[in-house]
Amino acid sequence: MYYFILEIYAPTASFRLPETHTFQQTLPLPPVTTLMGLAGAALGLSFEQAMSLRENGLLCGIWGRHEGEASDLWKFQKIKSGEVISAVLTREILYNLELYILYAHKDRKITEEIRKAFLCPVYALSAGTSDDLIKLRRIGEINETDSKPCWHYECTILPGDHSENLESSIKPENLPIIKSIRPPRVFLLPVSFTFSGEARRVKNRAYFTFIDTPVTLNQPVTAIVSEGRVFPLL
Amino acid sequence: MKEAKALTITYLVQTSLASLNGSDKEADNISSIKKITCGTDQFPYGSAQWVRRALRDQLANLGWELSEGVAATIAKGAATTQQMPDQYIDDDLFGFMGTEKGGDNQKGSATKRTSPVRVSPLVSLERYMGDLDFGTNYMSVAAGGTPNIFETEIHSGFYRGTVLVELDRIGSGEGFKKDLLPEEKAKRMKALLAALKNLWSSGRQTRFLADISPKFIAAALLKVKNPIFLESVLPTSKGINTELLLETVEDFKSETIAVIFGARKELFNVLPENTLSLGESFSVIDNWIDNYYL
Numbered sequence: 001m002y003y004f005i006l007e008i009y010a011p012t013a014s015f016r017l018p019e020t021h022t023f024q025q026t027l028p029l030p031p032v033t034t035l036m037g038l039a040g041a042a043l044g045l046s047f048e049q050a051m052s053l054r055e056n057g058l059l060c061g062i063w064g065r066h067e068g069e070a071s072d073l074w075k076f077q078k079i080k081s082g083e084v085i086s087a088v089l090t091r092e093i094l095y096n097l098e099l100y101i102l103y104a105h106k107d108r109k110i111t112e113e114i115r116k117a118f119l120c121p122v123y124a125l126s127a128g129t130s131d132d133l134i135k136l137r138r139i140g141e142i143n144e145t146d147s148k149p150c151w152h153y154e155c156t157i158l159p160g161d162h163s164e165n166l167e168s169s170i171k172p173e174n175l176p177i178i179k180s181i182r183p184p185r186v187f188l189l190p191v192s193f194t195f196s197g198e199a200r201r202v203k204n205r206a207y208f209t210f211i212d213t214p215v216t217l218n219q220p221v222t223a224i225v226s227e228g229r230v231f232p233l234l
Numbered sequence: 235m236k237e238a239k240a241l242t243i244t245y246l247v248q249t250s251l252a253s254l255n256g257s258d259k260e261a262d263n264i265s266s267i268k269k270i271t272c273g274t275d276q277f278p279y280g281s282a283q284w285v286r287r288a289l290r291d292q293l294a295n296l297g298w299e300l301s302e303g304v305a306a307t308i309a310k311g312a313a314t315t316q317q318m319p320d321q322y323i324d325d326d327l328f329g330f331m332g333t334e335k336g337g338d339n340q341k342g343s344a345t346k347r348t349s350p351v352r353v354s355p356l357v358s359l360e361r362y363m364g365d366l367d368f369g370t371n372y373m374s375v376a377a378g379g380t381p382n383i384f385e386t387e388i389h390s391g392f393y394r395g396t397v398l399v400e401l402d403r404i405g406s407g408e409g410f411k412k413d414l415l416p417e418e419k420a421k422r423m424k425a426l427l428a429a430l431k432n433l434w435s436s437g438r439q440t441r442f443l444a445d446i447s448p449k450f451i452a453a454a455l456l457k458v459k460n461p462i463f464l465e466s467v468l469p470t471s472k473g474i475n476t477e478l479l480l481e482t483v484e485d486f487k488s489e490t491i492a493v494i495f496g497a498r499k500e501l502f503n504v505l506p507e508n509t510l511s512l513g514e515s516f517s518v519i520d521n522w523i524d525n526y527y528l
Contacts, residue, residue, distance in 0.1 A: 009465055011396075012282075012355055068272030072281050073258045090258065095270045095277075095357075124240065124352050124400055124459040130329075131282035133354045133398055135464040178273055198346075 001059075001145060002111040003104035003224055006118060007138040010097040013066070013127035018190055018202075026092040028066070028182070028210050029157055030127065031189050032234045035060040035101060039114055044122025048195045055192070058114070061102035061224060061231025065155045065212075068095035097127060099134075102224060102231040104147075111142055140227075149220035150230050153211050158221050158232045161186045161207040169214040182212040208234075235525040238491055240456045241423075243430065243519075244396040244463035245448035247356065248501065252444035253367070253388050254356075255280040256437060265386040265438075269362055278389045280356040280446075284435065285395060288446070289353070290324055291436060292429035301325045317345055319409040323422050326405060326414075327351045350403035351426065352461075353395070356446070359469060360391035367442075388442065392469045397430060398461040399423070401526060420527040424520050431516050449498045450505075451515060452479060455491040455522045462486045473504030480506065494518050 015027040015034055030038070032054070039058065040050020070093050078087045105111045118139050126132045152169065163186050170181065186209050193200040223232045255278075257268040269276040294300050301315040301322030314332035319325040329349030366385040375381055404423055405414030414422075433447050452463040466482040468475040474497070483493055495506045496515025510518065 011357060011464060068270045068277070070268065070270040070279070071258070072268065073256075074281075074283060093270075095272065120239070120458045121460075123348065124398055124461075126352065129282070130349050131286075131353050131355075133352050133396055133461050133464060135462065136460050180273065 001104050001106055001147060001224070002108045002142055003102050003145065003226070004111065004115045004142050005140040005226060006099075006101045006103075006136060007140070008097075008099040008101060008127075008134050009137055010099070010127035010132055010134040011095065013094045013097045013132045013134075014072075014091055015094075015128050016091070017187070022089045024089060024091040026094060026128070027187065027189075028094070028185075028212065029062050029064050029155075030099070030101075031157070031187075031208065032060060033190060034128070035062065035103075035234070038101070038125055039103060039117070041123040041125055042117035042121040043114065044117075048193075048200070051193060053114075056110075057105055057107070058110070059104040059233045061104070061156070061233055062099065063102075063156050063229040063231060064097060064099035066094040066097040069093065070095060093128075093132075099127075100227075100229055100231075102226065104224060104233065108142070108144075115139060115142060143226065145224055145226070147222045147224050147233055150223040150225065150232070151217045151220050152214065153217070153221070153223075153230055153232065154214040156211050156230065156232055157234060158209040158211060159206070159234055160209065160221075162209040162217060162221070165218050166209075166211075166215040167218070169216045184212070184215060185210045235455065235491060235522060237457055238455045238522075238526050239400065239402055240459040241399045241401055241453065241519070241522070242396065242456060242461045242463060243448075243451050243453040244394065244461070244467045245430070245452075246450040246467060246469060247393045247395070247433070247446045248449050249390050249393065249444045249446065251388055251390050251442060252446075253386050253438045253442045254278065254393075254435065254444060254446070255284045263382075263384045264366065265384070267362075267387045267389065270357065276362040277360075278358045278362050278387075278393075280393070280395075280435070282353050282355045284437070285353045285356055285433075286328060288433055288435040289351075289426065289429045290328065292432055292434060293323060293425060295432075296425055296428055298323045298425060317347070317409060319347055319405075320411070320414065323425060325409065326422060327426055330409070345409065347408040348403075350400040350407075352398040352400075354397075354461075354464070356393045356395035358389065358391055358393050360389075362387070362389055365389065369441075386438070386441070393446070394467055396461050396464050398459065399426070400459055401523075416527040420523050423523045423527070427516055427519055427523070431512070448496075448512065449501055450474060451496045451512065452493075453496070453515065453519055454483075454486075454493045455526070456486075456489055457491060458489045460486070460489065462490070469502075470504065473502035474506065476504060476506045492522060
């Protein structure tokens with residue numbers, strides 16, 4: 001398996017839970033569709049083409065954390081019964097996001113092609129909405145490794161529902177007095193779509209467990225370990 | 235210059251007393267501002283859509299006709315613009331998304347243009363200290379009512395924002411049947427730069443006239459689409475953190491075609507060497523644009 005890692009900084013980010021409207025909750029980390037979309041934007045692909053990257057064997061992994069959050073109020077014009085009226089929605093945003101994204105493929109040539117695209121992306125990259133600008137701090141070299149079973153995770157996304165398969169590894173007595181901690185959260189998210197022109201419909205969904213503070217699994221999950229971080233493969 | 239793909243400008247604005255971007259009410263009779271929560275601290279910010287609105291308004295002030303307020307042919311959904319980027323500068327620079335109702339037994343269609351101008355929120359680098367402006371409304375007294383008290387959250391300090399423009403997508407691509415002439419592309423880009431140089435928002439300005447035009451800028455013409463100064467412009471107690479800026483310039487040397495720093499010089503004691511005045515620096519960026527398109 002060949003892989004490379006991107007080091008990314010975003011002052012703001014928002015990964016909207018699909019099918020939310022007037023209160024748009026954000027996921028704490030970019031889901032697999034966003035990660036594929038990011039590679040697609042770098043390559044200059046449409047979303048449909050970007051999603052086919054995954055079907056063609058591209059794997060990804062994520063490690064990330066953020067410093068703060070906000071509930072951003074949007075006022076916009078909408079049409080109701082043919083009339084334009086004013087409406088509001090609230091969108092959650094993450095602040096000062098630091099991400100390490102891993103892309104892996106068994107074919108070295110494909111891995112190289114994707115890495116090369118990140119060196120000069122066709123479209124500007126963003127962390128959610130088009131205004132959530134990101135800075136590519138570093139594009140790592142291509143390495144070769146085998147994935148292996150791992151038990152200890154933090155700041156990442158695990159494939160599947162691991163709510164019954166984990167124990168918290170944090171020691172409250174070692175934490176600072178003021179420190180926000182979040183328990184693991186499980187989300188059912190789209191992983192593939194059917195496309196008809198500009199329209200798309202969800203074809204398949206899968207469970208993902210979002211891990212913030214350290215956890216230990218009873219049954220391991222396969223991951224790539226690199227630069228001191230553990231990346232479960234999605 | 236012809237090999238450029240993007241222009242990025244990270245800028246600092248300084249407010250003395252402002253209530254920039256209104257948020258949801260948190261308490262009765264208090265007008266809140268948008269804030270990001272980091273642990274026990276809160277940092278005021280103006281959202282990206284608020285900055286976009288400010289830029290659009292400034293383009294209108296500069297004499298450009300805007301493409302706004304048009305209802306789509308569908309019965310419900312978000313309102314949209316005219317979606318004519320060849321005719322309207324804001325459709326070109328800021329993109330759009332619209333849906334059209336289909337005919338009998340025909341599917342509807344969607345049109346979109348991804349904005350070639352990306353705008354980050356304007357985020358304060360100093361925390362919110364809980365300051366409130368106290369006011370009393372006497373309007374109803376003459377009619378026999380009682381005065382109403384109200385408070386408004388206020389804040390002062392440096393705010394940082396970034397703009398990234400995909401130069402190769404201005405005046406072409408999605409929404410265009412034919413590319414604009416290079417002269418028109420350059421004209422539109424320079425209008426955007428003028429709007430940024432004179433950035434001004436309309437919210438709560440009647441009571442808190444706030445100047446949000448840039449006071450320091452770090453700009454780069456790039457071979458790649460990467461906002462390299464995104465987190466690298468930092469004010470210090472003496473001026474600007476020059477080491478951080480120069481390290482960034484060095485790190486991205488091979489991706490950068492030209493770099494410039496501009497400042498309202500009397501506001502900062504320490505600035506990077508060769509920093510120009512704001513007017514001069516925007517003139518230099520205008521020249522980059524001419525050299526790229528013409």
